[in-house]
Amino acid sequence: MTLPTEHTTKAWIRLFRTYNSVFASVETALKDAGQPPLSWYDVMLELERVGDKGLRPFELQDKLLLPQYGVSRLLERIEKAGYLERFDCEDDGRGLSVKLTDSGKEKRKQMWPVYAKAIEASIGSKLSLEEVKQFSKLLEKIV
Amino acid sequence: MTLPTEHTTKAWIRLFRTYNSVFASVETALKDAGQPPLSWYDVMLELERVGDKGLRPFELQDKLLLPQYGVSRLLERIEKAGYLERFDCEDDGRGLSVKLTDSGKEKRKQMWPVYAKAIEASIGSKLSLEEVKQFSKLLEKIV
DNA sequence: AAAGATTGACTGTTCAATCTTG
DNA sequence: CAAGATTGAACAGTCAATCTTT
Numbered sequence: 001m002t003l004p005t006e007h008t009t010k011a012w013i014r015l016f017r018t019y020n021s022v023f024a025s026v027e028t029a030l031k032d033a034g035q036p037p038l039s040w041y042d043v044m045l046e047l048e049r050v051g052d053k054g055l056r057p058f059e060l061q062d063k064l065l066l067p068q069y070g071v072s073r074l075l076e077r078i079e080k081a082g083y084l085e086r087f088d089c090e091d092d093g094r095g096l097s098v099k100l101t102d103s104g105k106e107k108r109k110q111m112w113p114v115y116a117k118a119i120e121a122s123i124g125s126k127l128s129l130e131e132v133k134q135f136s137k138l139l140e141k142i143v
Numbered sequence: 144m145t146l147p148t149e150h151t152t153k154a155w156i157r158l159f160r161t162y163n164s165v166f167a168s169v170e171t172a173l174k175d176a177g178q179p180p181l182s183w184y185d186v187m188l189e190l191e192r193v194g195d196k197g198l199r200p201f202e203l204q205d206k207l208l209l210p211q212y213g214v215s216r217l218l219e220r221i222e223k224a225g226y227l228e229r230f231d232c233e234d235d236g237r238g239l240s241v242k243l244t245d246s247g248k249e250k251r252k253q254m255w256p257v258y259a260k261a262i263e264a265s266i267g268s269k270l271s272l273e274e275v276k277q278f279s280k281l282l283e284k285i286v
Numbered sequence: 287a288a289a290g291a292t293t294g295a296c297t298g299t300t301c302a303a304t305c306t307t308g
Numbered sequence: 309c310a311a312g313a314t315t316g317a318a319c320a321g322t323c324a325a326t327c328t329t330t
Contacts, residue, residue, distance in 0.1 A: 004259050007275045008267035012165070014282035015266075019162035020208060021286050022155065058290060065163060070321070072292055077320090094290045094329040116147050123158075124151035126285045132150045138278045139157035142269045143164050201312060213299070215314055220298090237307045237312045 022122040029118040035111045039064075040078055044108040047084060047100040054099035056089065083107050165265040172261040178254045182207075183221055187251040190227060190243040197242035199232065226250050 004012075026038055046063050047055060057071045066074070075098060078084050083104030089095040100108070127135060147155075169181055189206050190198060200214045209217070218241055221227050226247030232238040243251070270278060 004263040004267045005272065005275070007272060007279065008262055009259070011275050011279040011282065012262045012266055014279055014286070015162055015165065017208065018282045018286045019158055022158065024208075056290080065160065065167075067322080068291065069293085069323085073321075076292090089290095092290080092330080096291080116152070119151055119155045120147035123155055123285055124147045127281065129148065129150060131281055131284070132148070132154050134277065135281045136150065136154040136157055138270065138274055138281070139154065139161045141274070142266055143157065143161045199312080210300080211313065212301085212315085216299075219314090232312095235308080235312080239313080 022119075025122045026115060026118040029114050030111065033114045035114055036078075036081070036083075036107070038115070039074060040083070041108065041111050041115060043074060043078060044083060044100060044104055044111075047098060048105060048108055052099055054087070054097035056095055056097055058095075060098070078104075165262075168265045169258060169261040172257050173254065176257045178257055179221075179224070179226075179250070181258070182217060183226070184251065184254050184258060186217060186221060187226060187243060187247055187254075190241060191248060191251060195242055197230070197240035199235075199238055199240055201238070203241070221247075 023038075030037060030041075042064055043060060046060060057075065058068070060066070060075075061068055061071045064071070075084065075086065079086060082101060084098055084100050086096050086098050089097050124132065166181075173180060173184075185207055186203060189203060200218065201211070203209070203218075204211055204214045207214070218227065218229065222229060222241075225244060227241055227243050229239050229241050232240050267275065
């Protein structure tokens with residue numbers, strides 16, 4: 001394990017600034033549109049994908065790279081807003097499952113165009129299609 | 144303003160995951176080494192660069208892309224740890240300046256190898272030099 | 287004992303209101 | 309009134325302890 005080159009350090013600093021700038025654009029767009037934050041969208045999208053059987057919190061934990069207590073608190077807030085339901089898990093008495101409510105599906109649908117516009121403005125409009133693909137490929141190598 | 148292509152959306156999701164994964168590695172490395180968080184490093188580096196004349200909080204705000212109250216609270220914590228000093232600004236009675244203390248300089252020096260190793264492990268070791276340069280160039284186009 | 291999940295207490299972030307000086 | 313900066317209160321994230329079931 002050697003020290004990073006100047007180039008690696010520079011790349012990290014730019015990654016830092018770029019991510020935070022895009023992230024801030026998305027959050028601001030959502031807030032300005034009176035919509036919930038991005039973290040809610042991520043949960044709702046995963047839940048919508050699997051339908052009424054729902055997901056276990058630990059599955060969300062893996063998908064969203066959040067700690068257990070982070071998922072617990074996030075679900076608590078989204079549930080309070082009425083966008084999801086927790087229910088007992090039949091297979092495993094320790095656990096529960098979570099599924100999206102109808103109003104949760106509706107809300108996710110409302111959020112998407114706002115979210116999408118922000119991504120397009122922040123990234124899509126700045127790079128050519130070829131560059132976007134290249135960018136995606138490089139990111140894939142890192143994680 | 145059109146909707147993003149699939150490719151742009153995919154690139155954003157990867158950017159999200161990659162950034163968060165690298166960021167978490169860096170923070171974990173610092174914490175495990177008993178060092179302060181990355182946000183402190185950023186402040187201390189900027190302050191070290193300008194020497195004893197220091198920086199105004201609003202200048203840090205621009206450099207670090209933080210809100211005014213965010214800088215205020217961050218400086219408060221770093222000052223309490225003894226790594227920086229606030230002092231009245233002679234040019235502008237409304238403002239103040241902030242400079243690094245000797246122990247702040249020392250601390251920044253201690254943090255760097257830990258930080259550097261984490262960046263190298265997360266990014267440098269995953270990409271060739273050419274790829275790092277490409278990556279950097281693409282990021283520059285976005286922000 | 288280990289896995290799934292939650293919670294109290296603490297730390298950090300955000301919002302809106304405030305204070306001071308230009 | 310604008311700009312620079314801070315602060316109380318509300319909100320979100322983290323740590324360690326806890327509870328239940330496997």
